[in-house]
Amino acid sequence: MNAEAALALEDVGLVHANGQRALRGVTLRVAPGARVAVIGPSGAGKTSLLRIAATALRPDEGRIELLGARPWQLRARALKALRARIGMIHQAPPIPPRLRVITAVLAGRLGAWSGGRALASLLVPADIAGAQAALARLDLADRLFDRCDRLSGGQLQRVGMARVLYQAPELLLADEPVSALDPALADLAVGELIAQSQATGATLIASLHAVDLALKWFDRIVGLRAGVVVFDAPAAAISRGMLQELYATEGSLLPTQTPGFELEERGAPAPTVVCR
């Protein structure tokens, strides 16, 4: 594998502890700074794929390379340092309910700070302006000192996103990051993830439920079904037929956030398309 990829998966397979296979023969190469959306029906393996990229799960088969390293060959300290360069936005962020919003956002940099600074920041918030700026990007600056258990699901989702924007990781992973947001906020939030990648050069890989959101914002779309990559193509080359086939198990109904979204048939895909 080439050391320059932000993420390189080669023939990766994953079987969950209960014997359920989630991924099979996944080969994917994402260059530094690239922006990739992963789409596919429920149970396709999107979360499993992102958790492998975040080193939260170890593949059972194949090889993974992350930011120039082979994570599962690293010693504990080096693996921790690698993880501090990766930011994961969860569908339901794992934030302790009693935490204040500001503390939850500042926690984004705990992995990069010294033990003393991290501890001090939990007691007295260190960078109020920085946390507020990250929240303002998601229209949430006025909730800075609220407790997280006083927030709605959509607000909490945006706090989780602000935390990772504040972290400013080299590899930004997002697992259905806007599933609890209304269409206008979802559009704003995905736009901010793209802006972050453009401003910092971070690689962005996001799984998205809404196909129209993926096509609007991302350069490259990976279609996953039953744990297998069925296409990997520039957004401009995605055709209605490819999407209908991807969502065939859901009656070919495309999940979109815009009612009546229609993708015009674009004919034969461009030559760069990889269909499996």
Ligand SMILES: Nc1ncnc2c1ncn2[C@@H]1O[C@H](COP(=O)(O)OP(=O)(O)OP(=O)(O)O)[C@@H](O)[C@H]1O
């Ligand atoms: N912790 C787990 N234990 C056992 N099986 C799991 C676990 N997590 C996921 N699976 C199974 O692995 C497969 C892929 O699941 P995954 O959550 O990765 O898909 P997904 O595309 O993210 O789905 P969704 O869009 O519904 O969130 C599914 O068959 C699922 O049932």
